[in-house]
Amino acid sequence: MLRNGVWNRGLLLELDTHKTSTDVMTSPAPPRRRWFRFSLRTGFVLLTLFCVWLGVQVKWIRDRKEAANGLFATHNAPGSVLFGEYAAPPWSIRVLESPGYSCVTVVVNDEQHPTAADERIKQKMEALFPEADIGFVEPVHGMSGFGFY
Numbered sequence: 001m002l003r004n005g006v007w008n009r010g011l012l013l014e015l016d017t018h019k020t021s022t023d024v025m026t027s028p029a030p031p032r033r034r035w036f037r038f039s040l041r042t043g044f045v046l047l048t049l050f051c052v053w054l055g056v057q058v059k060w061i062r063d064r065k066e067a068a069n070g071l072f073a074t075h076n077a078p079g080s081v082l083f084g085e086y087a088a089p090p091w092s093i094r095v096l097e098s099p100g101y102s103c104v105t106v107v108v109n110d111e112q113h114p115t116a117a118d119e120r121i122k123q124k125m126e127a128l129f130p131e132a133d134i135g136f137v138e139p140v141h142g143m144s145g146f147g148f149y
Helices: 020-026 040-071 117-126
Strands: 005-008 011-014 081-083 103-107 133-137
Touching: 005 040, 011 133, 103 117
Parallel strands: 103 133
Antiparallel strands: 005 011, 081 103
């Protein structure tokens, strides 16, 4: 703040050199405390970190939608995945309004002895749907699907 002076090349030149005794005896008001003071560089770093986090969450949601909608579209066939009722997803994608599932079932030929490919599908589903119970089920012969997905 500039009182009784002018700025010249970054220096404050005093114009009024006559100070009274009351000016000397009174102390200046304490400076107001500034909250949330940061540099522009810090703001850009925080914005970049937020955008990276948001990008990871959006990719996770896209992968979940692919798995739920079309990636495993053949119901009741070995290697397909069936989805149960809706449940609350993790908070980080719930704020982006992505649905969650209570159970995810991988259809396999032999429930007791799943193949390595079946285990990989199960691991992928566990990573994509941490809120769901993941399990194996054998196909039901004579039915085209389970009616839920």
